[in-house]
Amino acid sequence: MISLGWLMTALAAEPAPVFPAGNPGPHAAQAVSLSKGWEDAWQPTPRRISEGVLVALDVPAAWARPTDARQPVLMLDDRALPLLWTSPSARCVVGLVPDRRDSARFAWAVGDRTPEQIDAETGRRFVAAAEAAGIARQRIPVGTAPWSARDDLAFDALIDAFAAQHCAGR
Amino acid sequence: MRSRFGGHAAWLLFAVGACSTGAPSAKDTGAPTETDTDPPAGPTCGSVWLEAPGQGPQAPWVGVPIATTPALAAHPSGQRAVVVRVDADASWTLDGPFLASVDGAPPPAFWPGDGLARTLVLTATGDGDGTLSVTPGEGCPPTTLALHAVPPVRFAVRKLGGTPGVAPARVFHAAERVFVWLDPTVHADRAGLSMQVVAVPHRDADAWATDPTLPAESARGALTVDPAVAALDGAARMNPALPFTGPFLDAWDLVVDLDGDGTLSAGDLIDAGPERGAFEVTPDLSAPGPYTPVRSNRNDGGWLVQQVWYPAEIGTFTTPAPLVLLSHGNGHDYRWYDHFGAHLASWGLVFTSHRNNTQPGVEAASGTTLQNLNHFVQNHATWFDGRLAGKVDTHRIALVGHSRGGEGVVRAMQRVDAGFATQGWTAADILHVTSIAPTVFLGVAASGPGSRPYHMLYGASDGDVTGSPDCDLCQALRLANAALGPVGVTYLHGASHNDFHNGGGWEDGVGPAQLEKAPVHAVAKATLAAAAGAYLLDIPAWKTWLTVNPWVLRPLGWPTEVSVAATWRDAPTDRIRILDAFQVETDVGRNDLGGAVIATVDNLVEAKMDDADAELAWYGNDPMNGMTVVERDGWERGAVFDWSTDASYATELPLGSGDLTGFEILSLRAAQGTRHPATAAHQGPMGFGIELEDGSGVAVTVPADLFGLVGLEYARTGYGAGQGYVNEFNTLRIPLAAFTAGATGLNLGDIRWVRLRFGAGFGAATGRLAIDDLYVGQEAR
Numbered sequence: 030m031i032s033l034g035w036l037m038t039a040l041a042a043e044p045a046p047v048f049p050a051g052n053p054g055p056h057a058a059q060a061v062s063l064s065k066g067w068e069d070a071w072q073p074t075p076r077r078i079s080e081g082v083l084v085a086l087d088v089p090a091a092w093a094r095p096t097d098a099r100q101p102v103l104m105l106d107d108r109a110l111p112l113l114w115t116s117p118s119a120r121c122v123v124g125l126v127p128d129r130r131d132s133a134r135f136a137w138a139v140g141d142r143t144p145e146q147i148d149a150e151t152g153r154r155f156v157a158a159a160e161a162a163g164i165a166r167q168r169i170p171v172g173t174a175p176w177s178a179r180d181d182l183a184f185d186a187l188i189d190a191f192a193a194q195h196c197a198g199r
Numbered sequence: 200m201r202s203r204f205g206g207h208a209a210w211l212l213f214a215v216g217a218c219s220t221g222a223p224s225a226k227d228t229g230a231p232t233e234t235d236t237d238p239p240a241g242p243t244c245g246s247v248w249l250e251a252p253g254q255g256p257q258a259p260w261v262g263v264p265i266a267t268t269p270a271l272a273a274h275p276s277g278q279r280a281v282v283v284r285v286d287a288d289a290s291w292t293l294d295g296p297f298l299a300s301v302d303g304a305p306p307p308a309f310w311p312g313d314g315l316a317r318t319l320v321l322t323a324t325g326d327g328d329g330t331l332s333v334t335p336g337e338g339c340p341p342t343t344l345a346l347h348a349v350p351p352v353r354f355a356v357r358k359l360g361g362t363p364g365v366a367p368a369r370v371f372h373a374a375e376r377v378f379v380w381l382d383p384t385v386h387a388d389r390a391g392l393s394m395q396v397v398a399v400p401h402r403d404a405d406a407w408a409t410d411p412t413l414p415a416e417s418a419r420g421a422l423t424v425d426p427a428v429a430a431l432d433g434a435a436r437m438n439p440a441l442p443f444t445g446p447f448l449d450a451w452d453l454v455v456d457l458d459g460d461g462t463l464s465a466g467d468l469i470d471a472g473p474e475r476g477a478f479e480v481t482p483d484l485s486a487p488g489p490y491t492p493v494r495s496n497r498n499d500g501g502w503l504v505q506q507v508w509y510p511a512e513i514g515t516f517t518t519p520a521p522l523v524l525l526s527h528g529n530g531h532d533y534r535w536y537d538h539f540g541a542h543l544a545s546w547g548l549v550f551t552s553h554r555n556n557t558q559p560g561v562e563a564a565s566g567t568t569l570q571n572l573n574h575f576v577q578n579h580a581t582w583f584d585g586r587l588a589g590k591v592d593t594h595r596i597a598l599v600g601h602s603r604g605g606e607g608v609v610r611a612m613q614r615v616d617a618g619f620a621t622q623g624w625t626a627a628d629i630l631h632v633t634s635i636a637p638t639v640f641l642g643v644a645a646s647g648p649g650s651r652p653y654h655m656l657y658g659a660s661d662g663d664v665t666g667s668p669d670c671d672l673c674q675a676l677r678l679a680n681a682a683l684g685p686v687g688v689t690y691l692h693g694a695s696h697n698d699f700h701n702g703g704g705w706e707d708g709v710g711p712a713q714l715e716k717a718p719v720h721a722v723a724k725a726t727l728a729a730a731a732g733a734y735l736l737d738i739p740a741w742k743t744w745l746t747v748n749p750w751v752l753r754p755l756g757w758p759t760e761v762s763v764a765a766t767w768r769d770a771p772t773d774r775i776r777i778l779d780a781f782q783v784e785t786d787v788g789r790n791d792l793g794g795a796v797i798a799t800v801d802n803l804v805e806a807k808m809d810d811a812d813a814e815l816a817w818y819g820n821d822p823m824n825g826m827t828v829v830e831r832d833g834w835e836r837g838a839v840f841d842w843s844t845d846a847s848y849a850t851e852l853p854l855g856s857g858d859l860t861g862f863e864i865l866s867l868r869a870a871q872g873t874r875h876p877a878t879a880a881h882q883g884p885m886g887f888g889i890e891l892e893d894g895s896g897v898a899v900t901v902p903a904d905l906f907g908l909v910g911l912e913y914a915r916t917g918y919g920a921g922q923g924y925v926n927e928f929n930t931l932r933i934p935l936a937a938f939t940a941g942a943t944g945l946n947l948g949d950i951r952w953v954r955l956r957f958g959a960g961f962g963a964a965t966g967r968l969a970i971d972d973l974y975v976g977q978e979a980r
Contacts, residue, residue, distance in 0.1 A: 070566070071559035097529045097602035097638050097696070098664050098673050100558070112558045115530050117703035143560025143603075143640055181500025 055084035055124075057195035060175035063184060067125065069111055071145040080175070082126040083188065085195035088119060102144055104155050109144030114192045121196035123188060244339035245287020245312055281319045281344075287312035287335045291319075295329015298322045353936075354396070354453045354470045355478035356380045357752075359905040366906070366934045369472065369980045370479050370743040372755035377478060379453060381468070394457050401450035401476035411463040413454055450476035479740040479980065484732070485725035485756025488546035494537065495583045502567040503574050504554035506533055508540030509587060510547055519592035521630075521735035523550045523727075524575065526568045526611075527700070528602025528636075529557035535702030539599070542724040548731055549591050551575055557603040561640045564607030568598065569619055576623035593624050595735050597631040599727065601699055602664060605637030609653070609678060610646045631734035633727060634679075635699045636664050640672050642832045643681035650684040650770065654730050654745060656723050658694025659913035659924055660714075662707030666925055667918055669813035671830045676925075680808075680828040680835045684770045687745045689726050690927055692762040692913040694719045710915035710924065718758035725756050743979040748907025748931055750884055764910050764927035766868050767979075768972055775976035776862065778953060779850050781805055781836040790973075794851030800840035800957065803848075808837045808969070816919025817874040825873035825912070825926040826969070837971035841877045845958030847890075850973065857894070857950040862975035863935060865889065865953070869909045870928040872967030874921035884908040886962030887955055889931075891938050894949040899938045904962055907931035926969060935975070 059082065066077040088101055103110040103124045114123035147155070176191075178184035283291075289310045293299050299306050300320050310317065312335070321331065332341035356365035356378045365380045379396045397413045455468035463469055470477035482488075490510035498504045513520060523543050527533050533552040540550040553571035556563045580588035600608035611619075615626045632648060635656045639646060657666070657675050665673045679688050695708030698719040708714075725744065732741030744754040746767040757763070769775050779790035787805045788796050808826040815825055822839050829835040840848065859865075871878050871885055886904025907929060915924035938945050953973065958964060 069559070071556070071563035097557075097636075098670065100529060109559070115558075119530055119705065144558065145560035145562050146640065181503070182498065183500075185498070185500055185504075 055086050057085040057191075059083045059191055061125075061184075061187060062175040062177040064177065064179045065181065065184070067111075067184065069127075072108070076127070078125065078127045081128060083113075083176075083191050084124050084126055085191065086122050086124065087199060088122055090120070100143070102147070104147075104152060108149075108152055109147045111144075113188050114196070116192070116196045116199055118199065121192075121199035123192050123196065243287070243336060245285055245289065245335035247289065247333045247335050247342040248282075248284040248316075281321060281331070282316045283310065283319050283333060284314060284316045285310050285312055285333065285335050286314050289333050289335045290337075291331065291333045292341075293321070293329065293331050296324045297329045297331075298324060299331075353472075353477065354379045354381065354455070354468070365940070367936050368478065369475075369978060370481060370740045372481050372744075373483060374755050375480075377451075377480075379455075381455070394455050395459060397454045397456055398451045398477075399454060401452050401471065404471075407452075407463060407469075407471070413456055413461050413463065415461070449480040451478055451480070453477040475740070475980070481738075481740050481744070481755075483725075483756040484546075484728040484741065484744065484754065485721040487542065488728075490545050490547055492541040492544035494540065497582050499574065499578075502554050502556050502570060504533065505551045505571060505575065506537075506540065506553075507575075507579075507582070507587075508537075508544040508550040509590075510544050510549075513549070513590045514586065516547075516590055519590050520547055520549045521592050521595035521597070521731070522575070523548050523597045523599060523731065523735075524568070524572050525550065525552040526555045526564060526571075526598070526600040526604030526607050527552065527557070528555075528600075528604045529564075531555075531557075531601060531604075531700055532702050535700035536601075538701050538720050539724065539727060543727060543731060546728055546731065546736075548735065549587065555604050555607065557607070561603055561606045561610050561638065561646065564600075564603050565611040565614055568600070568604070568607050568611040569614065569621075572596070572598075572624065573622040594628040595630055596624060596628050597633070597731060597735055598629060599633045599635065600637065601635040602696065603638050603640070605634035605655075605675075606639060606641065606646050606678070608632055609634060609637070609648045610641060612649060612651060613645060613647070616649065631730050633730060634675070635723070636661055636696050637675050637678055638664050638672055639674060639677050639830075642830075643677055644832055646678060647681035648678060648684065648686070649682070652685045652730075652734055652770075653679065653682045654687045654726065655679045655689070656699065656726060657688065657690050658696065658698060658708075658714075658719070659690060659692045659915060659927070660694055660698075660708040660710045661696040662709040663696035665709075666827055667813075668810040668815060668825070668827055668925065669918065674827040674830060676828045677830055677833055679766075681833055682768075685768065685773060687767045688765060688928070689722065689745075690764040691719060691722055692764075694761075699723055709917070710913060712760075712762075712914075714761060718761050722757050722761055722763065725754050729754070739980050746930070746932060746979040748929055750908035750910055750929065751904070751906060762910065762913075764929050766928045766930040767866075767932070768868070768930070769866070769974070769976050773976060774861075775866075775974045776856065776859075777972075777974045778852065778856075779973045781838055781971060782834065785836070787838065790850045792851075792853050792856050794853040794856070796848070796850050798840065798846075798848040800842045800846040800848050803838060803840040805838045806836060807833075808835050808971070809833070810925075814919035815873055815917075815923065815925065816921050817872075817876065824875070825870075825923075827925045828928075835971070837969050839872060839967070839969045841872070841875065841965075841967040842957045843877065843965045845956075845960065847954050847956045848970070849952050849954040851952055852950055857948075859935060859947045859950050859975050863978045865891075865933045865935060865973075865975050866930060867973040868928045868930045868971050870926040870969045871909055871911060872969060873912045873923040873926050874919075875967035877965045877967040878911070878923065879921075881963045881966045882911065883963075884910050885966050885968070887957050887966075887968075888961035889933055890952070890954040890956055891935075891945060891947075891950050892952040892954065893946040894951050895946060897943070897945050898952075898954075899943045899945045900954075900956060900961070901933055901937045902961065903931050903933065905937075906933050909968065928969070928971070930972075934978075 061081055061083055063079050066079045068075050068077045101122060103112060110124050110126060112122050112124045176187050178187045290308060301317060306319060331344040334341040353367040355368055357368040358378050359366055365378060371377050399413060452469060452471040454463050457467050458464060490512050492508050493511045495507050497507060525536050533554045536552045540552060543550045556567040576593045579591055598608040609632055612629060612632060615621060629651060631652045633654045636658060664675055666675055667673060679686050693712045693714040697707055698714060698716050701716060729741045729744040732738040749763045749765050777791060783791040787803055790796055804822040806823055808823055808828050809830060810823055810826050811821040817824055886902060886908055888900045889903045890898050890900040892898040909929045910927060912923040912927050914922050916922050935947060939947060
């Protein structure tokens with residue numbers, strides 16, 4: 030009766046692609062160093078991120094909706110990652126990958142579950158589905174000199190600067 | 200004569216009783232009365248003259264009402280003056296719920312037989328019968344007046360169609376005409392008389408006692424009571440429109456100045472209401488208020504980022520301004536709600552919109568809602584050069600959320616109720632919550648509004664939180680239907696998800712007659728202001744505009760191109776009596792009171808209101824087709840049926856539940872059945888008849904469409920064949936006075952049946968309807 034539409038369920042039930050065609054990866058990445066850290070407090074097991082990578086992703090037009098019911102979700106293994114910024118057109122988003130070593134290992138999709146509703150089992154199914162769909166993980170060159178932020182205000186400014194640089198006009 | 204409203208005795212209805220001697224009474228002569236009696240063999244008896252000042256020489260005695268209201272019970276306006284003249288020493292007695300006085304003092308026990316006129320003023324102290332007896336000489340037969348006191352009758356009415364064509368009303372908007380109506384079946388003594396009706400800014404009883412004058416500049420209307428027409432012919436229209444004294448509260452008393460002396464004097468009629476006058480006039484709540492909105496921003500990093508609106512004049516406020524906090528939705532921005540912020544600040548509120556962590560989900564969003572509220576309450580005094588210090592009432596707070604933020608604000612309240620650490624405020628300080636097109640990710644168990652006053656603004660064209668039967672998290676109406684407190688829904692045809700903010704984003708609207716943002720904002724602003732007035736600013740009259748059926752009575756300022764389905768349900772604690780909410784008794788032949796249900800409609804089914812599949816097309820196998828108000832975790836049940844000829848649905852009020860005299864309105868909500876053949880055949884807003892039948896078999900039917908219509912569903916397609924989106928409930932609130940106006944004889948103290956009557960004679964000749972939440976309650980104010 031009700032479409033839950035997330036991941037495998039969505040793949041099976043909906044003709045529209047769940048994974049971006051051709052796996053468009055991030056078109057820009059920037060290492061960040063956060064003195065105060067950034068906590069993904071909404072996770073079942075929150076962690077404080079102090080060294081990570083900001084990534085800018087192009088959102089396919091079919092998904093380009095700053096929706097409340099559906100949204101692009103960035104995944105790393107079985108864990109949903111934070112999206113920190115969305116362009117007004119929703120065609121470009123900025124996400125935070127918790128570790129530089131992980132920056133090549135994420136995949137993403139759109140669904141009608143929020144990240145906080147994705148438990149480990151759901152996340153594992155996501156990754157499996159991505160692999161089954163032939164989604165190749167891409168390595169994104171990340172600058173060696175991380176941008177640093179001492180506090181929340183500085184991190185906000187850093188995100189805005191990154192978005193302005195890499196999402197302008199998108 | 201039956202009372203039309205409960206309450207203290209306020210009207211006196213005098214009737215002359217037959218003298219024990221059989222002498223002609225005033226009723227017989229129709230003139231100031233001299234009653235001659237044949238002297239008995241013993242004593243010599245004098246004569247008694249009685250006169251009612253202001254009635255004129257032709258006025259009959261029978262049916263001479265004198266008005267007061269409970270608030271004015273001690274004032275002469277609530278008294279009936281009777282001029283008594285006797286030509287022989289006379290004694291008098293008075294019994295029943297009445298008091299007498301002369302010149303403000305108790306009358307002497309005996310009247311000297313000097314032939315002089317003395318004014319005896321009678322006051323009712325309660326409902327009931329009594330007698331005034333004047334005995335002109337010891338041993339002589341008395342002249343007796345039978346007295347009858349009835350409760351107060353309200354004069355302020357709203358004009359309707361039909362007969363009697365009026366319904367009592369306490370709240371009018373600034374562009375409405377206020378009508379005054381004296382029921383000629385009650386005020387027979389006024390028959391044919393012309394009198395002035397004067398509207399005076401509300402005074403309490405003490406103020407009226409101090410100053411009974413009727414200012415010359417008051418709004419006035421000429422009133423003639425026509426006993427032959429219990430209709431608007433007997434009403435006075437206040438013309439020109441009443442003058443207003445201010446934007447917030449205009450409360451007025453109405454005086455029928457019978458004797459034209461320019462004062463409220465004995466024999467005049469007054470309606471001053473129990474608290475706030477005969478009626479109140481509310482402003483255009485979609486328009487800016489009297490204050491100048493100012494915007495400031497505060498960024499403390501992370502999620503503690505807020506855009507604040509407040510009145511420029513806030514420094515002069517002697518009473519701190521209530522606070523409204525808004526939480527945006529996913530992909531939205533806290534700076535996209537300036538239209539709401541400026542509007543509410545113009546009405547004297549402080550508004551803050553904060554950055555909301557919606558991306559992870561509703562739980563995270565509710566967290567930033569609470570963090571930002573804590574942050575504002577704890578720190579606002581130091582912001583903006585201290586301009587808000589001591590000027591924000593952090594114990595009178597409303598929350599507003601859009602989309603994920605709309606679910607987040609109700610989720611936040613559940614977290615507070617569960618022990619979230621508030622800082623400087625408590626759960627009891629959140630007086631109202633509004634969700635705009637909310638998601639339902641977490642379900643109603645986690646995100647239900649609970650018992651707080653709650654309102655929902657929602658668009659039928661929403662292409663994001665679609666409300667469609669195939670997406671449970673998109674069925675925003677689930678939240679409203681899970682509310683346990685007073686709850687309203689304002690559902691705009693043609694409004695999309697992103698029409699409610701003023702920012703960018705995609706155009707998500709689906710369906711015909713798409714609205715621009717401006718008209719959507721006008722309705723939303725008026726609704727938010729009404730809720731703020733009712734729950735934060737202590738202006739109960741504004742609540743009226745959350746409760747009306749806008750197919751018939753539209754709030755002022757709503758653009759004409761906006762079609763709105765609206766529901767309102769009072770809280771169980773709001774002095775209501777539920778007749779049938781379809782929750783307790785699941786047998787279609789029984790209502791929640793245990794009374795019988797007798798129906799001649801077709802295909803009657805009572806069940807949980809949950810569409811059974813993912814389509815809206817009518818296949819004939821899903822009675823709850825189009826219902827999206829509840830899912831697996833909800834409980835709302837209702838009844839559905841259809842008809843193609845005259846039919847009825849009658850629900851019985853068992854013994855002990857039929858006394859409706861303590862109630863003012865009969866309320867129910869109803870929705871047409873989307874894409875049903877009967878709906879398609881009718882293709883329009885729907886009316887029907889509502890009938891009350893008392894224990895004596897007196898039945899009165901009122902056309903429901905005078906008070907509200909059940910609109911046709913928004914003409915959106917998809918989800919199977921056909922046209923028409925999800926079922927839209929509309930609330931109809933029928934004044935119980937409409938069933939008794941014109942002396943119908945219906946006994947509201949002993950109602951046995953509430954009957955819905957369908958067919959061409961009552962409205963739609965054919966149709967499909969869902970009904971729910973049938974109860975009696977109180978007017979909104």
